[in-house]
Structure formats: C-alpha cells, structure tokens
Amino acid sequence: MANTGKGLRRAVFVDGARIPFLKSGTGYKDLTSYDLARLALTALLNKTQLPGNEVDWVILGNVVANINTSNVAREAALAAGIPHRVPAVSLALACISANKAITNGVDLIRSGEADVVIAGGTESLTDIPIRFRKRFRQKLIESQRYRKPLDYLGFFKGLKASDFLPEIPAIAEFSTGRTMGQDCDRMAARLGVTREEQDVFAARSHQLAARATAEGFLAQEIWPTAVPPRFDLISADNGFRADSTAESLANLRPAFIKPYGTLTAGNSSFLTDGAGAVLLMSEEKAAALGYAPKAAIRSYAYTAQDPEEELLLGPAYSTPKVLAKAGLSLADIGVFEMHEAFAAQVVANLKCLDSDTFGREKLGLPGKVGEIPPDRLNAWGGSLSLGHPFGATGARLVTTTVNRMIHEDREFGLTTSCAAGAHGSAIILERLA
C-alpha cells in the first residue's frame, strides 16, 4: 500500500492555522474565497514564521468557485507573498477538498517532488455565483454574434419571463437531484436514526465547541484576524451556541423534508465562510529548518460509494480501510474527528461502524469495525457547531486532530469525512510532539 509511506520519505504536519469560521453573511460578508484564503495563508506563514520562498507547492480546496478566481489557490498565494515561482492548484472534492489537498501534499513529499507544501482550503458561501438561467445565457452568447441592429430584436424571441430570473445554486447532488439535507433525512429514516438522537448529538457539539472556545483549546488553531475593510478584530468562531440543549432543538421544524422529516436547521451544519491551511514538510526538511513537527501522516484512504443510497456513509467505509492500511485497530486510535455535516450522518456512520451486519455485508469483514468511544469523538465541537466552509473543513479537522492528540496525550488520531458524490476520506496521524 503506497500511501502508508513504506520505503518512502515521511511527511510531517508542522502546524495548522485557520481564520475563525463565521456564519455566512456575517463578519466576512464583504470578502470572497480569495480574500479568506489570503488571510489563512498569511496566518499560517505568520504563525509558523515560514519564509515564503521555502514553499514548493500550495494546494487549496474550494467547492463553490468564484469565476474570477477559478484557481483561487494561485491568486491567494501570490497575494499572501508566496513567491510567484511556487505553483499552486485548487481542487474540488466537495466537503473533503481540503483532505484531498493535504493528502496530495503528502504524496508530493513522500515521492520527493516537494519538501514543503501548504495545503488547506477556502470557502465563502456568502459569495456564491448567482447565474442567469441556461436559456438566457445561451441568448447572451448568441447575441455576441449579432451584427445588425435588427438582430437584437431576435434576442427576446423564445425567452419566457421566468428565464430572466436569476438562478441560485442549490447544494444538490447532480446524479440524484436531491439536496444533501433531503438525502440525509432519507438515510436517517432508512437506518433508524431518530430525531432525538440527532438533537442530542447536535446539542453536544454546540456545548463542546463552546467549552473548547472558552478554555482556549481552539485558540491553538485560530489566528485572530482583523478583517478588511473595517478591520474589526475577529478572534473566535461565531456559529456555536453554548445554550443549545436537546430540548431546545426539539422545538425546531423539519428543514428539508416537510412535514415528517427529522433533520432541522438545529441538527444540521450551517452555511459558513472560512479558510484554513496546514504546513506539511518532509521530516528531513523540517529538521533542517529547525521545526519540531507536531505529527506525522501515517496513512490515508479514500472510498466512493453508491450516491443513491450511501451518499453520506464515507466514514463507515473509509475508516476500516485506513485502519487496515495503517495496520492499526480501532482501539489504537485515541482521538477521533468525524466531520459533522448533519447529526444524522454522524449517528448513522457510528451505527454502521458498530454493526455486524454492515461489517459483513458491506465491508466484507467478519463482523463490525467497532464502537467509537463517545469521549474520544469530536471533543472540541464539530462542523455542526463550529461551521462547515466546504473547501476548508478538512484543514480544521486535521489540525484539531493533531492538537487534541497532544492535549489528550494520545499516540494516534483519525479524522474521517463524507462528501458529495458519496466519497469518504480518512487520515491517520501519528503524534511526534
């Protein structure tokens, strides 16, 4: 298995930094994903004091692309002062874009292509592309070929009034036509995840996030940022609610499938703006530059399932795969960070991992993978409470995993996520510091 890195160089995680994650339309409402990425990259460079000319590659995840910055990684890297000779690429793999950015960086380091990689992601869900409808766009393109004034009369031919309305993109699965929320609600019903289980988990996420913020745990990964043009100082995430309880969440109405659905705004992640990045190096280079890396990347795995029925079950598939690659068992993992798109998705994945039937039928194992102890899972909150800027979440998850491993004195940490297109990602980190 190539990516356990046997016989290859070891890729290490030096440190990670992110700007606070904010609810869309709040503190970053004047900014684009480019601005957020620039701020996150400068945050990482400032935090690690890495001279920009040491960087070999910049890789950033970004899902809802702004057409002006289609390779947002490049523009942000240039603006952040990373020399122009350093190539940069943006990639999209839905909610695991940053995970993919990070493991691509790991591959470049392992294979000797690079010594220093900055990987992460950026997302502004405030600045989404609102388009004209297809028919109208076609007409606009055609009109460029118009020559005579009379040609323009033809512009309106065949256009309906509704064609002039703007089109706001839905977060819908292209293959199934269902939105994420609808799909997850459907899956919760299929796997018997109750509304109560979801609300309990969601409330837990909010309370843990509030605690981790209050105790300064998250300050290790957040770089306080003064945001142009007003330069109000933003030093903490603003999405979590310390007073959330399962009872208070129980009052909310279904958000996706009405009236009988179980997913609500309260037990789903909210639209978020944010960006984050991690600094990866070869072990040798880190030593040469005088860094004490916090962790090494032990192993990673990606899976892809059936979008129709298993859209959000990535963690249940990728976790056993990465454990096998690393030669570890569930019990070896001290820190779990699972992406929380929806409370229902987390609960469903935990159930599948703990199910003998699932283990046998879907994974081809003798039995279940095992139960993830609740106290080891997402102890500093998660995407439900901290927010979920699609392209950037993976950078947060990896950084939090490492910081928790050090804080909780654990040897191994595992972070796993699901993504649109029914992908799964899992990364195992090994503590060095």
Next chain:
Amino acid sequence: MAYLKLEIDGDVALIWLDRPGEKMNTLTTGLGEEFQPLLAQLEKDSRVRAIVLISAKEDNFVAGADIEMLQQSSEPGSLARLSRTGQSLMDRLADFPKPVVAAINGAALGGGLELAMSCHYRIVTENKKTVLGLPEVKLGLNPGSGGTQNAPALVGIRRALDMMLTGKNIYPFPAKKMGLVDMVVHPYALKTAAVQAARKMADGKLSRKFKKPLLGRILEDTPLRSIIFSQARKMTQKQTLGNYPAPFGILDCVAEGASRGRAAGLAREAESFEELGRTPQSRELINLFFAITGQKRNPGRDEVREVGKVGVLGAGLMGAGIAQVSADKGYPVVMKDISREALAHGEKNIWDAYKTRVRKRVISPFERDQVVSRVAATTDYQGLRRCDLVIEAVFEDLDLKRRVLADCEAVLPEKAIFASNTSSLPISDIAAGAQRPGQVIGMHYFSPVPKMPLLEIIVTGQTENWVSATAFEVGVRQGKTVIVVKDGPGFYTTRILAPMLNEALFLLEEGGEIRHIDRVMKQFGFPVGPITLIDEVGIDVGAHVAGVMSPLFTARGEKPTEVMKKLTEEGYKGRKNRMGFYHYDEQAARGWRGFVKKKKEVNQNIYKFFGGPNRKQLDPVEIHDRLTLIMVNEAARCLEEGILSSPVDGDLGAVMGLGFPPFLGGPFRYLDSLGGEAVLAKFGDLARNFGQRFQPAEIIVSHARAQKSFY
C-alpha cells in the same frame, strides 16, 4: 552622430534618442544642434514620409532639461536664449511638413514632455515607469520650451494650468483621457505601433482624435476664460502666500498666449524663464534638488548587510506608518503591539492608505492585498525572531525603551539591528544596558511617516559602521531622504525645533497673539505656524522634549520656558485631547447645516497662562527673525559640535523634516544668502534686545569674519 541615431524603416525614419554615456536622456544644447540638420535632411529625403521620435533608454524618454546646464547659465540673457533655442526646435517639429510621432516609454518630464507635445501624435506605453509631467514649477521655473503654449493647446487651459502649477505626475491612462497622449500600448508594441501610426498619418488615414469636452470649450474658448485666470491667481496667492514667483510666471505666460496669441506667449515664456531662473527661490530649489539627489548615495554602501525582514514595535500612527513604507517597498514586516485591537487599528490604517490609489486605479486591489499581506501582526515577541532590523515606535519613555530593547535582544538573531524611533531621547541612554550596543541606532521618522520625506539616523560612539550603512539603505529603499547625525539630546531636528517653539512661547508670554504668530510664520513660508505645531505634536510631548533638552540650554545660561510643563499638568495636551491653543471641538467647528467652518478658533482661555487676555500684534519681522534665527543658530551649533557632518545634512533636515521654507534652502543656505555681515548685525540686535540666547554660534562668527560661506 552622438545623441541621435537614425534608423530607416521603409518610408518611416526613426530618430533614436540616446544620450551617450548616460542612463537618462536630457535636453541639452547639443541635442538641438544635432536635431536641426537632421530634420533638414529628412525633410529633403523624399523616401521618408514620416518620422518617429523614440528613446533608446530602458526607462525614460527624456527626463527633462539638463539642470546643471541651467545652473551654469550665469550670463544675463543666457536663460532666455536657451528657452528660445528650445522653442525653435519645438516649432520646427510642430511645423514639420511630414508627420512626427512621439513614442514614449518611461519618463517624459519637463523638456521631455515639451518635446513630445510638439510632435503630431503621442503614443505611450502602459509601463509603470511611464510618467508625464511638467515639474518645472518645483524648481521655481516655468516650462521654457513652448510648454506654456503647447500644453493649453493640447489639453485645454484648465488642465494645462493644473499640470504646470502643481508639477504633478500624469500616468498613461489619465493622460489618454485628458488628451495629452493619443494611444496607450504595451511596452513591446511601442515601436511597431509608432511606425504604423506614422505611416497611417502620412497616408492621411490617421489624425489626432481628441475633442475638448463641451464644458472646456465654454469656459476656455470664450471671454469666460478670464474667470479661470483670476481664480487660478487667487488660489495660487493663497497657497504660495507670495513666496514663490514661478506659478505667477506660468500664469502670465498662459494668459499672454490666450489673449495675444502664441507668438506673444512664447516671447513671454522666454522672458519669464530668464526672470524666474534668476530668482533666489529657483536657485535654492535647484540646490535642494541636487542635495536630495546626492543624498540617495549611501556613503557606507560597501558595508550594507541584507535586511530580510523588518520588525516594528507599536501599531500606532507612527508604527503603522513605518510598517507601511517598509511593506510598500517589498520588506516583509512584523508589527508587534500589546493588544490585538491596537494591531487591528494599525492594519486598518495601512489598508486605508491605499484606498485612494485603488479607487484611482493607480494600483489594483490585488497589488494592495500583496502589500498588506506583508505586514504580519503579532502580540508576541517571538514573532520578531526572524527580523534583521527592529524599529521601535513605543511611547517616549526611557525605561520603556530600554525594556523593549532587552525584550527584543532576547529573541532577535545575533546580528539584528535595534533602531529607536525616538524624537529626543539620546540613543546612548537607550543603548546603555544593551547586550549589543554596537547594533543600536536611532531611526527618527516624522509623522505622518508615508508623507514626510525625511529620515534622521542617529549614531552613537558605539554604533558600528555596517549598522548605520544598513539603516541608511533601508531608509533610502523606504523612499526617504536620509541624513546621518551624531547622538545628543534632540539630535539635530528636535534640537533646532525646540528653541524655535520655546521662542514662540516667549512671544506669547510677551503678549503676542496666537493666530498672529502662526500667520506670520506661514506668511514667511513655514507650512504650519509654531503654535499650531505644538498642538499637533502634543503639548505633553513638547513638555517632555523640553525637559530632555533643558540641561543643554541651561548649561549655556539660557532659561527655557516652563509653560508647557504647566499646561500639561493642567490637562492641556493639544489636539489629541482637544485641549490646546486652539479649539478642536467638532460640534463647535461645525456651523450652519453642519458645514465645517474654515478657521479653527483660538482658545482664549489659554492666555491666562501667558499673562492674561490683553494681546498685541508684535512686529512680523521681529517674530520671523527671532523664530528663524534661533533655529538657524542652533543648527550652526550642531555643525560646530559635530552633530551634523555637513551643512547639506542640516539644510535637508530642516527643510524636509521641519518645513523650513524650501525657497530659503535651509539654515545654512539662508546664512550664506544673508551674508556674514548682515548675519552678525541681526544677531547683534537680537542679543541686545532679547538676551544671551541670540549670541551667534562660534562657527557663524568665524565664518563671517573670514568671509567664508558654508557652501
């Protein structure tokens, strides 16, 4: 052929401007002598249908007239002759029977732009170095090669006056918009585009398209234009207070051309060039120009060490300003302050500094982002650990400065420089407890840093040469004019300012009127009056500086006023806490419907500290002489004591740091222009009437006796 090189491209002749042995093309008499026969030859040559003027230099077309040549034209009438020679070359080009196209990449300034304006079509590159302008006014002159007539003809009277009265730079796209140039191309297309345009003009297929806007035609091409001139004169009078004759000379030339025709205008231009060129104002402005140019050369350039990263302590107005000018010129900067909020405020100041430039499209938002990204904000000293130079701009307090020095030395690399941006505390006092005193230096910036052009570097007996050489290099790269002075209370600039402000307060104690004193000094050419300056700097700061300087003056038997200390104790801090010599209450300053009233009101209450409300207007000449000469005298002492290493440094420091009237050239040029005898007589009078402190410095006396000038 030395200056001009001819290239024939089919039916188009390219004249390459390439002044031998120089990086810059300038207008010289030799150029004119080469041009005329070449033009005659090209006129006759039937194969040549059009001409292109183009520069072979990398980043300039023609950067202006040769100023040394002007300086050397001492014979009466010679400047007018120079002007007429220039004019006849320009006329020859303008009247040339074949089309002439100017192809401009880089600076086309002064005579260079006049040359371009005489052509029939102008093409510029969008290169960042391409800049046009008529900056003669900054040297106390008028454009002398037809510019005063050709500029209004091209862009209209109002725009031409704006160009010539301010001397400002005009960049390619605005130049196109105002009709100064006809086409903007990328740098690699310049020659092709120019040849093509010349050919098309010869074919009659291309001509200048610019149409004067309607408003321009109404205002300028009708009797209404007399309003333009009277308004311009009023504005100019208000801004120059009659101290600078050049703007009026320019106005006269343009007005003459507008009312009596081009020939009359050109005649006036040549006469005006002669007149203005002989004024002391022009002489001193040209001296300053050479002094500033000369100062860019770092005397210790061989010892300069590389500065990769600059640290700035303090994110206040000063700190953020230093961070900005550093980041703007490419230095990565770490800005440290105690609080995140203060840092955010500093970051905002830096961002806002680019607002106008982004709006005017001088730079793109992306370029702005690159600059602001270079400034890293931190509250942790560890953030400075990779800085090669740290400039502290913390509160003016010796213990605090010593403490931050120690904190910095704990984290900085072995070979890092610690610079203090103090305005008065002796650097050797700050360096007293340092581990590496040889790497401690003063870098005294002036507020607001991005606008004020001076950097005063202060070296102690221990400062190593490479340290001052490196600081000098950083200053030059930050765009500053740098002077290096020796350590001492107040160094140079603060030391000569303190007695001047002290004298102004004496005037108040003697019954002088606040606004009158300020007005008199502005009238004499200072940018702000001394009392306003105290309010701006802060009365508390003034009191602190006075305290630091006091031993120096009392040792000479002088007795500085204690009034600033008293005012500070009473809570007067000047503008910043809105308690000063003037009122700064914004509510009160707003009159009818919220319009801001023009004049700020004197705070009558403050007179109680100066002997009551009965005020009289003192003799303006006395005010001026006392305030100016006490400053000049102190400057001379600085030279005598070796604080200054040359009169040039003294003049630059006073003009660029303190606003000493530029047309006087600075304290030492002023002494020279007064002449030794007159100087001694003036000081004699002042000493008799106002005391000991007006005893002239030894060096003034000895120079006067020996009839020796400072230059």
